[in-house]
Amino acid sequence: MSAAAPTPDPSVRPADRRVSARVGAIAESATLAVDAKAKALKAAGRPVIGFGAGEPDFPTPEYIVQAAVEACTDPKNHRYTPAGGLPELKQAIADKTLRDSGYRVEPAQVLVTNGGKQAIYEAFAAILDEGDEVIVPAPYWTTYPESIRLAGGVPVDVVADETTGYKVTVEQLEAARTENTKVVLFVSPSNPTGSVYTEDEARAIGQWAAEHGLWVLTDEIYEHLVYGDAKFTSLPVLVPELAEKCIVVNGVAKTYAMTGWRVGWVIGPKDVVKAAQNLQSHATSNVNNVAQRAALAAVTGDLSAVEEMKTAFDRRRRTIVRMLNEIPGFVCPEPEGAFYAYPSVKGVLGKEIRGKRPRTSAELAEVILDEVEVAVVPGEAFGTPGYLRLSYALGDDDLVEGVSRIQKLLAEATD
Structure with missing residues (x-):
């Protein structure tokens, strides 16, 4: 631990x-x-x-850059906008989520953030109290445990190695579960290993989490980068009963080569998203409007x-x-x-x-x-x-x- x-x-x-x-x-x-x-x-x-x-x-693809250029010249982008994100971008993210993963959500379930890191921190901050434990499969991206600690939680490592393709099992997760466990982190495709859980493996983890009433935070930032026979699957689609205790984080950085534009998002239950939005309203207010307009072009465009x-x-x-x-x-x-x-x-x-x-x-x-x-x-x-x-x-x-x-x-x- x-x-x-x-x-x-x-x-x-x-x-x-x-x-x-x-x-x-x-x-x-x-x-x-x-x-x-x-x-x-x-x-x-x-x-x-x-x-x-x-x-x-x-x-970054030219059509996205051009959308940003045009946004710079529009005075409406020179002003404050809603802290939770441009309404049209939130709708577009909801539409894109249905298109790409089959997960149907409302714009009120979407919070636009300053990149994926802010999405992750604000999601944990919205649901963790001091001492709550989060099961973190390792190898993990370096930011996850730091975000958990900053939010007052306790990361609990569950380690997988090269012999299993760096994928943890339900048995390992269950062995790490305690009365203080509140959240399990699920990342597929994974940073740093590139591992991708099969549909059956992901469903088993989701059903285990639902059975024990746990929250799941799933990071889908690499959803479009899968190779060979591997297939991306979204956990709340595989296990619909998770939806009320599932938070999805995502963004435009990896898919559209937009790491420097700093646009991510949180998708989750409305009360959790509203709490995270309240936090963001005091931390950063709205995400840069020009970057939001660029993200709008990205998520509404094709995937060529x-x-x-x-x-x-x-x-x-x-x-x-x-x-x-x-x-x-x-x-x-x-x-x-x-x-x-x-x-x-x-x-x-x-x-x-x-x-x-x-x-x-x-x-x-x-x-x-x-x-x-x-x-x-x-x-x-x-x-x-x-x-x-x-x-x-x-x-x-x-x-x-x-x-x-x-x-x-x-x-x-x-x-």
């Missing part, structure tokens, strides 16, 4: 505490930190190749640009998995969704590499960056030491060059 948010030291006067215990305990986003370091080295003229950020390398990006991601997926599995000591299951590979590197740890002997995946990531100028994110960031995450949302040539550098470096590893 992960630790709860720390309590202030009662021996220290409140006026002498410079940073609150809760915020002071939050770790920097590891993925953003790796990406920032890679970009800083590039800016200094170093030939760094970065596999750190979960960010498509494609530009998305299909083109997915074709490229699929090609890169097969390349990176093949190349990683050629490295002695690496074991990389083939991801079925998103745009990440998550190899186990436990077979390399402890070996000598150019005079260094990394004992952890964090130390191995440092060696790789220092010796061959390739930035990867260690598994410690995702709750599972002994792994690396590599995003394949970068150009084909950079992908091959970056993994080739790692291959050559680790070919030198000795006992």
Whole structure:
């Protein structure tokens, strides 16, 4: 079980505490930190190749950009708008949700947020009280446990590994359930592993949650990025009885190459969405109107640009998995969704590499960056030491060059 948010030291006067215990305990986003370091080295003229950020390398489709250009010239977008989102965008998100996943919701069940991270935090903040437990399958995206702690909850890790394709079972979830469990997190396709639950696996988890009266927060941000025979399924569609205790978070970032536009959303029961909206009304008010207009163009448009990006991601997926599995000591299951590979590197740890002997995946990531100028994110960031995450949302040539550098470096590893 992960630790709860720390309590202030009662021996220290409140006026002498410079940073609150809760915020002071939050770790920097590891993925953003790796990406920032890679970009800083590039800016200094170093030939760094970065596999750190979960960010498509494609530009935002032109029709979306043009909608934003036009929005800039309309004075109505220069003013405050409803904190919960533009009414037409909320309707479009409801329509898009029915189109893409078969889930029928009303605009009053939609809250437009400043990206997926705000959606996740506000969803947890709306339903968690101090000490409520959230079951978090690991490997997990680094932001989930921090958002839970910030909302006063306690993340409880349930770990899966490469032998199961990084998917947890109902039996594991049940073993983690206590009288304090309120929420189970469900993410498919997954960041950081790219795992995708089958319809039967997802239904079993949803039915288990419904049986025990648990809430489910499901992150569907990678819904359109599935490959081969894998299929995206939406939990409240598979298990309709979950709907009154299910929160869906999503956004335009990954599907439409709009990471910098910062538009996400929460879908849930009306009372929960209203509570999250009240929070947002004090935290940020409305999302940037120009970005909302761009998001409106995205979710009402067709998916042809998305299909083109997915074709490229699929090609890169097969390349990176093949190349990683050629490295002695690496074991990389083939991801079925998103745009990440998550190899186990436990077979390399402890070996000598150019005079260094990394004992952890964090130390191995440092060696790789220092010796061959390739930035990867260690598994410690995702709750599972002994792994690396590599995003394949970068150009084909950079992908091959970056993994080739790692291959050559680790070919030198000795006992």
